Amino acid sequence: MRRVALAVITLAVGAAGVWWTWQRLAADQSEFPIPGEGDHVAVEVLNATGIDGLARAITRQLRHRGIDVVYFGTAPTDTLQTTIIAVRGADTAVAGRVRDALGVGRIVIDQDPRLLLDASVLLGRDAAPTGHFSP
Numbered sequence: 001m002r003r004v005a006l007a008v009i010t011l012a013v014g015a016a017g018v019w020w021t022w023q024r025l026a027a028d029q030s031e032f033p034i035p036g037e038g039d040h041v042a043v044e045v046l047n048a049t050g051i052d053g054l055a056r057a058i059t060r061q062l063r064h065r066g067i068d069v070v071y072f073g074t075a076p077t078d079t080l081q082t083t084i085i086a087v088r089g090a091d092t093a094v095a096g097r098v099r100d101a102l103g104v105g106r107i108v109i110d111q112d113p114r115l116l117l118d119a120s121v122l123l124g125r126d127a128a129p130t131g132h133f134s135p
Contacts, residue, residue: 041094043119044071050078051128058123065101080124086110087119094118
């Protein structure tokens with residue numbers, strides 16, 4: 001009789017644990033943005049200036065402003081004077097949000113849905129902070 005009671009209690013505790021875990025997973029999934037929905041903006045940041053650490057510094061700035069930088073690195077050129085914000089997806093309004101966060105930039109439409117980005121940011125010298133900065 002004691003074994004049966006212990007087995008029932010063990011099953012009840014196990015079922016409660018499974019139910020609790022299931023509820024947590026269901027709640028957590030709603031916290032992650034679905035690409036293409038809401039105000040989530042995903043960009044790449046490419047340094048086109050030759051200034052060491054600029055892409056990293058601007059990535060921090062954009063992330064602080066709520067923009068998801070999924071990649072940062074170096075552009076094929078290092079002579080760009082004016083920052084270019086290239087719209088990659090269908091929503092052209094995201095470029096304005098990126099420009100507002102940067103404070104600079106010229107918006108161009110160069111849609112390429114294969115990139116799975118909202119925009120590409122090619123940093124020009126106008127994006128470099130004035131004075132000394134630490135990447």
